[in-house]
Amino acid sequence: MDFEAIRSADAQYVAQTYTRFPVALVRGQGARCWDAQGKEFVDLTSGIGVNALGFADLDWANAVYSQLTTLQHTSNLFYTQPATELAQVLCERAGLRRAFFANSGAEANEGAIKAARKYGHARRGSDCHRIVTLRQSFHGRTITTLTATGQPRFHTQFNPFTPGFAYAPPDDLAATLALLDADTCAVMVELVQGEGGVRPLDIAYAQGLAVACAQRDILLIVDEVQTGVGRTGALFAFQRYGITPDIVTCAKGLGAGLPIGAVLFGQKTQDVLAAGEHAATFGGNPACCAGALAVLARMDAAFLNQVEAKGGLIRQRLQGMPHVSGIDGMGLMLGVTLDGIAPADAVRAGIAQGVLTLTAGDRLRLLPPLIISPQDIDEAMTRLHTALKEVTPA
Numbered sequence: 001m002d003f004e005a006i007r008s009a010d011a012q013y014v015a016q017t018y019t020r021f022p023v024a025l026v027r028g029q030g031a032r033c034w035d036a037q038g039k040e041f042v043d044l045t046s047g048i049g050v051n052a053l054g055f056a057d058l059d060w061a062n063a064v065y066s067q068l069t070t071l072q073h074t075s076n077l078f079y080t081q082p083a084t085e086l087a088q089v090l091c092e093r094a095g096l097r098r099a100f101f102a103n104s105g106a107e108a109n110e111g112a113i114k115a116a117r118k119y120g121h122a123r124r125g126s127d128c129h130r131i132v133t134l135r136q137s138f139h140g141r142t143i144t145t146l147t148a149t150g151q152p153r154f155h156t157q158f159n160p161f162t163p164g165f166a167y168a169p170p171d172d173l174a175a176t177l178a179l180l181d182a183d184t185c186a187v188m189v190e191l192v193q194g195e196g197g198v199r200p201l202d203i204a205y206a207q208g209l210a211v212a213c214a215q216r217d218i219l220l221i222v223d224e225v226q227t228g229v230g231r232t233g234a235l236f237a238f239q240r241y242g243i244t245p246d247i248v249t250c251a252k253g254l255g256a257g258l259p260i261g262a263v264l265f266g267q268k269t270q271d272v273l274a275a276g277e278h279a280a281t282f283g284g285n286p287a288c289c290a291g292a293l294a295v296l297a298r299m300d301a302a303f304l305n306q307v308e309a310k311g312g313l314i315r316q317r318l319q320g321m322p323h324v325s326g327i328d329g330m331g332l333m334l335g336v337t338l339d340g341i342a343p344a345d346a347v348r349a350g351i352a353q354g355v356l357t358l359t360a361g362d363r364l365r366l367l368p369p370l371i372i373s374p375q376d377i378d379e380a381m382t383r384l385h386t387a388l389k390e391v392t393p394a
């Protein structure tokens with residue numbers, strides 16, 4: 001199928017829930033990919049933070065293939081080694097106790113919310129179900145995770161939404177603490193707000209919040225769906241913040257291209273969900289878990305230090321580019337403030353020049369594959385510079 005054939009079949013047969021750019025990607029290798037017309041791009045998107053090891057990584061693909069041709073799936077009525085081993089590696093490296101496997105970030109957050117509510121009910125009765133999240137947050141597209149998302153634009157059209165959420169202003173500890181009453185079972189935060197514009201929380205705020213939650217026996221849930229699995233230069237962002245959450249969720253980079261989500265439970269929460277209280281048919285799929293183990297095997301200290309160093313390289317190159325007035329983020333999760341031009345116009349100009357980028361709120365967002373080479377960074381930055389030069393303020 002050529003590009004026009006793909007586009008017109010999509011228009012006819014696919015639910016039109018995405019505003020797509022006029023590009024059909026057909027193959028990739030590392031941090032480069034090609035469209036249906038053979039045009040090459042340097043990818044600074046990783047499929048929105050998923051392709052941590054880039055396109056077509058052989059360690060990952062071989063691990064998945066070997067598992068697919070051995071035992072591709074069975075139900076959770078039986079044990080499998082890949083899921084058990086993945087749970088052990090995740091728990092040991094996160095310093096947490098148990099894992100539940102889901103299929104996506106939203107689904108992992110649903111699991112975390114269920115566990116938090118059950119914990120609250122057991123501690124302070126059934127009214128203890130309130131969860132405080134942050135303004136500008138993003139936690140997913142199910143009805144409950146949309147409600148958890150602290151952006152009013154997501155709270156329309158699909159009523160009734162799940163009751164029991166309140167929204168605090170990020171980095172305002174006093175205002176956040178004022179919302180923590182006896183009916184609050186948990187606080188849920190992204191340490192770097194991704195969809196909200198790549199905004200890292202202040203360390204003192206995050207640490208203060210962790211202490212206050214512990215004092216009140218309120219659970220701290222950290223949504224690491226976007227920040228987790230190496231993205232910020234640590235395996236999990238909470239490790240950079242020096243806090244220990246009660247529940248951590250992750251997805252995206254863990255799958256490296258296949259759907260998997262995980263809820264990691266700490267000491268207080270490890271036994272909250274009991275047999276029959278939570279499940280997922282595909283959860284813990286052996287092929288997805290085998291791939292995730294290959295991802296984690298690559299993420300040693302040297303790999304994670306490289307993530308930080310490459311983020312620094314990109315920041316250096318961004319400084320002084322046309323329209324760039326600020327750079328925020330952590331590791332290889334970067335948000336760029338652009339003066340006078342719309343981020344989507346910058347993305348379009350990047351596509352014309354052969355570099356793929358993202359938007360997040362009012363910013364341009366860069367989520368390169370974590371394996372991107374300095375040469376590919378150099379090429380991407382040269383192309384982005386040319387692209388930004390060509391965008392004129394509206």
Ligand SMILES: Cc1ncc(COP(=O)(O)O)c(C=O)c1O
Nearest residue numbers: 104105106138139140194225226
């Ligand atoms: C922080 C965060 N939480 C949850 C989600 C939802 O993940 P998924 O699309 O896999 O359901 C996202 C997706 O962008 C996210 O960034």
